[in-house]
Amino acid sequence: MGQEDKFAFVEAFLEGRSRQQTRRSLQGVVPLDAVHVQKQGKTLVNFSANDYLGLSKHPVLIAAAQDYTQRYGTGATASRLVTGSFDIHQQLEAALAADCGREAALLFNSGFQANVTVLGALLDRHALVLCDRLVHSSLLNGALASRATLTRYRHNDHEHLESLLRQAVNQRYSRVVIVSETVFSMDGDRADVDRLVHLAQTYGAILYLDEAHAIGVLGAGGMGLAMGNPGVDLAMGTLGKAFGAFGAFLVCSARLRDYLINACPGFIYTTALPPSVIGAIAAALKLMPSLEGDRQRLTRHAETLRNQLRAAGFDTGPSSTHIIPIMLGEAERALSLAQWLETQGILAAAIRPPTVPQGTARLRLALSSQHTRQHLGSLIGALRNGHGQRH
Structure with missing residues (x-):
């Protein structure tokens, strides 16, 4: 293969996207x-x-970001397990857990990162993951990267989901994980959280829900449709949408949090969120009830x-x-x-x-x-x- 040919696949891909009018810029x-x-x-x-x-653009968030930068610097400079776990990270996690009525919370650097890496830590190649057909790309990427068996159930079709759960009972899966968004990012409709909780509990499945487009907007105090529901094993919320800042967080049990701190590569091997972002999130969280x-x-x-x-x-x-x-x-x-x-x-x-x-x-x-x-x-x-x- 000559030098001029080694990126022929790039040109072919871009030309195909142009023909289909799906090329982005x-x-x-x-x-x-x-x-x-x-x-x-x-x-x-x-x-x-x-x-x-x-x-x-809220002045309170901007002031908090500036204040935290002045006090703590522009970057966390290390991963959480080295020296990047500042007191402000721990205080914010405690506040997020308390406001969601859950045992524990854990910060991540983005919603995409959280979905990909947490699912990777929850699943293995002997597991089954059942995803709503319209879940976000990050959730599908996490499921695929885990090498688990992936089955996509028809969108918001709980009868189809239950039939798949019933079939899984007699299979030798290491675990079964149900994955859905609570508000679907492209259609703007909602999942029935109570029904998903019921199915997960009935069939002994782990329930993972993405609250990216609900957190801050829906639910009691704006804290989402699933965050405060103890039947939801893990709920992920992003902080760059209604919270106006950046990053993401997960709520779960204290035991699951400890597991992820030790088993989740995307958490272990990445630099912690910078102080300015932590300040903005903390300010937004305080504003939420008002x-x-x-x-x-x-x-x-x-x-x-x-x-x-x-x-x-x-x-x-x-x-x-x-x-x-x-x-x-x-x-x-x-x-x-x-x-x-x-x-x-x-x-x-x-x-x-x-x-x-x-x-x-x-x-x-x-x-x-x-x-x-x-x-x-x-x-x-x-x-x-x-x-x-x-x-």
């Missing part, structure tokens, strides 16, 4: 506030970020927008949360409508395969409590005009 923006960005000199209302409560009005406003925004979109003839899928897809089918339609919206001052990203299944390309609208009725009205008006021009 990075688009730089400058955040102006919680719901506005500047892109190529133009100010846009952002309906694509996950800053559900607008906390990324943000009920913001959460209610976000819920009202979502209900209003879904109703208006449906009245205008758009398909919003099964959404029941602050994530609202506009189902368009083909990638070209999604790209075209996203481009039209940008000309109208609105940023709404087109989501295409392989992120979503073939034939389900969409615009994914992610609402913030900081959006206004005027923002929603502008979005609806632009969508109606853009939709009309394309039919």
